[in-house]
Amino acid sequence: MxxxxxxxxxxxxxxxxxxxxxxxxxxxxxxxxxxxxxxxxxxxxxxxxxxxxxxxxxxxxxxxxxxxxxxxxxxxxxxxxxxxxxxxxxxxxxxxxxxxxxxxxxxxxxxxxxxxxxxxxxxxxxxxxxxxxxxxxxxxxxxxxxxxxxxxxxxxxxxxxxxxxxxxxxxxxxxxxxxxxxxxxxxxxxxxxxTTPRTTRMITAAAEHRARTGGNLFEDLLDAERADPVRVVLAGEHWTAFVPFAARWPYEVHLYPHRRVADLTGLTEAERAEFPGLYLELLRRFDRLFTQPGDNTPVAPTPYIAAWHQAPALQGEELALHLELFTIRRTVGKLKFLAGVESGMDAFVNDVSPEAAAQRLREVAS
Structure with missing residues (x-):
């Protein structure tokens, strides 16, 4: 480069x-x-x-x-x-x-x-x-x-x-x-x-998990999903993508490196080399999630947000680098709007079960 x-x-x-x-x-x-x-x-x-x-x-x-x-x-x-x-x-x-x-x-x-x-x-x-x-x-x-x-x-x-x-x-x-x-x-x-509000909440949750269990919250989350892969979407040697147990969005995937690092600078060459193929496959699956009734033609492109979660400076030693990918489309022609409950109370209601979302994302594999 x-x-x-x-x-x-x-x-x-x-x-x-x-x-x-x-x-x-x-x-x-x-x-x-x-x-x-x-x-x-x-x-x-x-x-x-x-x-x-x-x-x-x-x-x-x-x-x-x-x-x-x-x-x-x-x-x-x-x-x-x-x-x-x-x-x-x-x-x-x-x-x-x-x-x-x-x-x-x-x-x-x-x-x-x-x-x-x-x-x-x-x-x-x-x-x-x-x-x-x-x-x-x-x-x-x-x-x-x-x-x-x-x-x-x-x-x-x-x-x-x-x-x-x-x-x-x-x-x-x-x-x-x-x-x-x-x-x-x-x-x-x-x-x-x-430090952003979402990250601050994750830091607090990680500290409480450490005090309660002695383990790292994000390592334990990843281990649990890999052990019971009902919500795993795809996996490689160094990365695993899964729908979180308490997903907030209709289709939401978290992509974690197997080795916990604080931010992008901590990835090894092997981890960097594997990432593009897995991430591109995830994005292409998102564009095949929704199809026209009758002919199965994909309704593309799928709107999405892709967000890298990284540990902040001088704080968040417990945090793990991961990418969060989600769409606000819940079905053909319908979006997940953040209305009174979500916008007013920050209390999400998901219209798609995480297990069904993971199954659908496996079905549309290349």
């Missing part, structure tokens, strides 16, 4: 990740851009202890542009984009409309002990998986998927080392139903100045 670091016209960082180590990336960004600014701040909810990011400047971000104006496609004569090169393998750049930014100013505050706040310090990056606008992650070959994994690992290592960063989160939102505003296949990386 070759990594090339350059700058966009407004000073944001752009990184190319290439399989060909001889490639030269010297295309300049010729757009007349003003420097990007961020007014983000984080505010503490005293009732829950959760941090909330306020980023009002994001209201003006790019929203569903036509394909010939996609900002993630390579630049071409008469159409300059966020990627100055005429082609690329994987490209990563600082978001022009970030929720968090290293230069975010400190909020004035009002002095109230109930109004805790701070600068929205962090970094938000866009990860473009391919130059092909019409493709998806599932269309990548294993070598390209491995390159994306290497890019995620690189960004985890670099962003974790930045001052004030507590947690690095790599993820992909796919599909308009999820809320995606750019159709080009891409993901994002957030570097947070706090």
């Amino acid at each position: 070759k990594k090339t670091v350059t700058k966009l016209a407004d000073g944001r960082e752009l990184l190319y990740f290439d399989r060909d180590e001889t490639v030269v990336r010297d295309s300049a960004d010729l757009r007349p851009l003003e420097p990007a600014t961020s007014l983000s701040e984080v505010r503490l909810d005293p009732a829950t202890g959760d941090w909330v990011t306020v980023a009002a400047h994001r209201q003006g971000r790019t929203y569903h542009p036509p394909a010939d104006q996609c900002p993630l496609c390579p630049s071409a004569p008469g159409r300059l984009s966020e990627i100055p090169a005429a082609d690329y393998d994987v490209a990563v750049f600082e978001n022009r409309f970030p929720s968090l930014a290293l230069g975010a100013p400190d909020p004035a505050g009002d002095g109230s002990p109930l109004h805790g706040s701070g600068a929205g310090t962090g970094r938000c990056e866009v990860v473009c998986f391919t130059a092909d606008h019409g493709a998806s992650f599932a269309d990548l070959d294993p070598a390209k998927a491995r390159l994306v994994l290497d890019a995620w690992t690189d960004r985890t290592a670099e962003l974790s080392a930045l001052p004030g960063i507590r947690q690095v989160y790599c993820f992909e939102n796919r599909g308009a139903e999820i809320g995606v505003t750019l159709a080009h296949p891409h993901g994002q990386v957030y570097a947070f100045p706090f």
